[in-house]
Amino acid sequence: MAQMTISYGDLQDKGILVTGGGSGIGAALVEGFAAQGARVAFIDVAQEASRELVARLGPTSRHAPIFLNADLRHVNAIRTAVDEAAHQLGGLSVLVNNAGWDDRHAFEAVTEEYWDMSQSINLKQVFFVSQAAAPHLRQAPGGSIVNFSSIAYLLNMSEMPAYTTAKAGIVGLTKSLAGRLGPDNIRVNAILPGMIVTERQKQLWLADADIVAMISRQCLKRSLLAQDLIGPSLFLASSASAAITAQTLVVDGGVL
Ligand SMILES: NC(=O)c1ccc[n+]([C@@H]2O[C@H](COP(=O)([O-])OP(=O)(O)OC[C@H]3O[C@@H](n4cnc5c(N)ncnc54)[C@H](O)[C@@H]3O)[C@@H](O)[C@H]2O)c1
Numbered sequence: 001m002a003q004m005t006i007s008y009g010d011l012q013d014k015g016i017l018v019t020g021g022g023s024g025i026g027a028a029l030v031e032g033f034a035a036q037g038a039r040v041a042f043i044d045v046a047q048e049a050s051r052e053l054v055a056r057l058g059p060t061s062r063h064a065p066i067f068l069n070a071d072l073r074h075v076n077a078i079r080t081a082v083d084e085a086a087h088q089l090g091g092l093s094v095l096v097n098n099a100g101w102d103d104r105h106a107f108e109a110v111t112e113e114y115w116d117m118s119q120s121i122n123l124k125q126v127f128f129v130s131q132a133a134a135p136h137l138r139q140a141p142g143g144s145i146v147n148f149s150s151i152a153y154l155l156n157m158s159e160m161p162a163y164t165t166a167k168a169g170i171v172g173l174t175k176s177l178a179g180r181l182g183p184d185n186i187r188v189n190a191i192l193p194g195m196i197v198t199e200r201q202k203q204l205w206l207a208d209a210d211i212v213a214m215i216s217r218q219c220l221k222r223s224l225l226a227q228d229l230i231g232p233s234l235f236l237a238s239s240a241s242a243a244i245t246a247q248t249l250v251v252d253g254g255v256l
Contacts (some may be wrong), residue, residue, distance in 0.1 A: 006231055008238035012037035012062070015089030015140075016237065017082065019043050019072060019129055020099025021065075022050035024198045025148070025226040029096055032230030033237070034061040041066040041085035043099070043129075072099055072125040073117075082132035092136035094237040097126045097147045097170075104159045104205065115162050122166030123173070130177055134186070143186035146236045147174050151192045151252050167192075171248055178246035187245035189236045194252025197223040219254030 016033045020026040021042025027049070033040045034057050042065060044050045050067040058064035066088050070081035086092040101121040105114060130145055137143030149171050153164040171190055178188040195214040197206060215221055232251050235241050 006032075006234060008036055008234050008240060010239045011094075011234065011237060014038050014093040014237075015086065015091045015136075016040045016094040016096065017042070017085045017089070017092055017133065018096040018098055019125070021096075022046040022053060022067070024200055025193070025196060025229050026096075026098040027053050028226035028230055029098060029233050030065050031057060032227075032234060033094075034063070034065055036234065037062040038094075039063040039066075039089045041068060041089050043068045043070050043072060043081050043085070045069065045071050072129065073120040075128045078125060078128045079132045082129060082136070086133075086136040091139060092133060093140040093143055095130065095133045095137065095143075095145045096233060096237070097129055097145065099125065100148060100150075100163075100166075102150075102152075102160065102163055102205075105162060107158070107161055110162060118162035119166055122163055123169045126170055127173060130173075130188075134181060134184075137181075137186045138184045141185075142239065142242065143181070143184070144237045144241075145174075145177065145181070145186065145188040146233055147188070147190040149174070149190045149192045149248065151194050151250060151255060154192075155255075174248070175246050182245055187236075187241070189241075189245060190248045191229065191232055191236070192248055192250045192252070193229060194218070194224055194250070194255050196226055196229065198226050214255070215253075217255050218252065219256070222253070224251070224253050 016038045021030040022044030068081045070077040147170050150167040153168040174190040
């Protein structure tokens, strides 16, 4: 359920593109932007979940979300999907680079192929989606790019070196793009979530003990959910943050 009490009037009717919006945090963001009356498109490979999301949100949204089926590992597919999103939305004001792949992998087991695969979904596509979106964002009165990094790269986590490298890279990319696109009035910021307990996380990685252990490290003594990322994303997308760029926003409940 989206946080319906938050209202950013300037987002109404704006064109928003969310990558990886078919499930998890991305799906919550699609719902959150749709609840603002925004025109939302999202790119994903998860066809069933994406179609279910559109079917669920369509009837109650001012603008039914638009699903674009594309594999972000391929630059040509990115360019086609981003242009299609801008066309169907009637323009693009906000890009949320949310898609990622937090697969666990042992340092010793990483092959060249695995490394390249991880970077292609966790880092490379963030650059190329942003590159493809920039000409469209320039035509908006003020554009915003919100990149999803992670606190994982700050915690010396040993079980996902390729992923954490990419997530650190996203912060560097955020600052570089903020410098490049700022003169065009396009802001670029990054969100660093902590442990966000989604269904996928519980199925694949998070035992109850892991959740308890992370809560014990947080100032806030509860699980963080995908919906906790809606408010920060809306804020960075909206004109409420019009002078904020090149920044990172940690959303982790205060991990010590
Ligand atoms: N869940 C967490 O605890 C957590 C913590 C820190 C950062 N993050 C970051 O937040 C973002 C969202 O996390 P999540 O847990 O919702 O992830 P998720 O894996 O549940 O969802 C990612 C979405 O991206 C899509 N996707 C994956 N590969 C794709 C590809 N090649 N082309 C198109 N779409 C593709 C998936 O289908 C999925 O819908 C990610 O960038 C993740 O790294 C998550």
